[in-house]
Amino acid sequence: MLAAQAIFYYMAAASVASALLAVTRKNPIHSMLWVLALFLHVAGIFLLLDAEFLAAVQVIVYAGAILIFYLFVLMLLDLPGEEARPRFGRHWPFAAAVGISFAALAWLARVETFDRDAAGAATVTRVAADAPVEGGLEDIGMALFGPFALPFEIAGLVLLAAIVGAVVLARKRDTPS
Amino acid sequence: MIPATGAILGLSAVLFGIGAFGFLARRNIILMFVSVEVMLNAVNLSLIGFSRHLDDPRGQVLALFVIAVAAAEAGVGLGLVIALNRNKPGAGVADLTELKW
Numbered sequence: 001m002l003a004a005q006a007i008f009y010y011m012a013a014a015s016v017a018s019a020l021l022a023v024t025r026k027n028p029i030h031s032m033l034w035v036l037a038l039f040l041h042v043a044g045i046f047l048l049l050d051a052e053f054l055a056a057v058q059v060i061v062y063a064g065a066i067l068i069f070y071l072f073v074l075m076l077l078d079l080p081g082e083e084a085r086p087r088f089g090r091h092w093p094f095a096a097a098v099g100i101s102f103a104a105l106a107w108l109a110r111v112e113t114f115d116r117d118a119a120g121a122a123t124v125t126r127v128a129a130d131a132p133v134e135g136g137l138e139d140i141g142m143a144l145f146g147p148f149a150l151p152f153e154i155a156g157l158v159l160l161a162a163i164v165g166a167v168v169l170a171r172k173r174d175t176p177s
Numbered sequence: 178m179i180p181a182t183g184a185i186l187g188l189s190a191v192l193f194g195i196g197a198f199g200f201l202a203r204r205n206i207i208l209m210f211v212s213v214e215v216m217l218n219a220v221n222l223s224l225i226g227f228s229r230h231l232d233d234p235r236g237q238v239l240a241l242f243v244i245a246v247a248a249a250e251a252g253v254g255l256g257l258v259i260a261l262n263r264n265k266p267g268a269g270v271a272d273l274t275e276l277k278w
Contacts, residue, residue, distance in 0.1 A: 001179055008180035012188045019192055019215055023199030028208055035211055038192075042218050045188075048180060051225045054237050058221075061244055066214065066251045073255045074207055077262050088202045095201030103194025110186040139234035140241070148238050155245040162249030166256035172263070 008048055015041040026087050032071050039063045053137045185226030192219035206261075210254050217247045 015038050022034035039062045046055035088095075144152050196219060199212030221240040228236025 004179045008184070012180075012184070015188065016191055016195070019195040022215065023195055023203065023208070023212055028205060031208055031211065035215065038215065039218065042222060045180075045185070045222065046225055049185070049225050049229050051228070051237055051240075054221070054225060054240055057241065057244055061248060062214070062218070066248055069251055069255060070207060070211060073258060077207075077258070085204065087204065089204055092202040095198050098201055099194040099196075099198030102197055103190050106190030106193065107187055110183055110190060136234065136237070140237050143234050143238045144241070148235075151242060155242055158249050159245060162252045166252040169253070169256035170259040 004048060008045065011041045011044045011048070015045070024087070028074050029071070032067065032074065036063055036067055039067065050136055053140055182226050182230040186223055189219045189223035189226065192216075192222065206258055207255075210251065210258075213250070214247060217243055 018034045018037040018041065022031045022038060025031045025034060039058060043055045043058040043063070046052075046058060193216050196212045196214075196216035199215065200209050203209050203212065221243055224236045224240045224243070228234065228240075
């Protein structure tokens with residue numbers, strides 16, 4: 001129990017640190033590598049939350065496919081002057097204010113709801129507090145092909161539209177239209 | 178329940194704030210997309226936290242859909258970046274003012 005707590009706090013601290021480094025590094029490649037560290041630590045938190053399938057999807061799809069795609073485009077474009085330019089716009093203090101105030105508001109909402117719950121005053125919503133979710137992957141599969149079958153198909157359609165759109169956008173136009 | 182749901186939601190709030198800051202402050206269009214990915218990841222984290230808190234697999238299903246939409250967004254967004262880069266090298270958003278008048 002103590003070990004799980006320690007691992008969670010390590011993962012949380014490491015993900016916040018790598019997210020901060022990812023949005024502030026000057027070299028875009030370094031940013032991407034910090035985002036990779038963030039995704040892997042978030043996958044570790046998913047494992048702690050009994051979401052093994054989502055942890056695998058996070059590593060395979062996010063870290064393995066999406067991030068490599070970003071790195072690929074970044075290296076393909078070869079932005080030589082990028083490091084010389086200012087990395088933030090002039091308005092960056094406003095951006096920082098927006099980020100901090102959103103995080104503070106969400107944090108306050110969380111305290112309002114869940115710390116009272118942790119104190120034991122309101123435990124209505126907690127179903128099966130300490131029982132592990134049994135057959136997590138099986139439950140997800142039944143949900144995906146049962147009540148969520150239509151959204152699942154629509155997700156496939158969205159991906160197909162994205163593939164066609166990306167090809168059309170990035171294609172070199174031979175004939176002037 | 179370890180880790181506590183409140184801690185998960187706090188971490189998710191902080192990560193979303195960092196992503197929002199990155200999206201608004203960075204000038205490089207690819208790094209703005211990556212900040213959006215950080216925000217989507219924060220949302221996934223809170224969805225899965227709620228999924229375990231309420232002992233309901235639907236939160237994980239929603240997180241799966243979020244990942245699918247993130248993949249679609251990355252594909253179309255980077256296609257746009259490549260198309261823009263063909264006309265005008267560089268990935269700074271400040272250069273892309275052709276639609277502004």
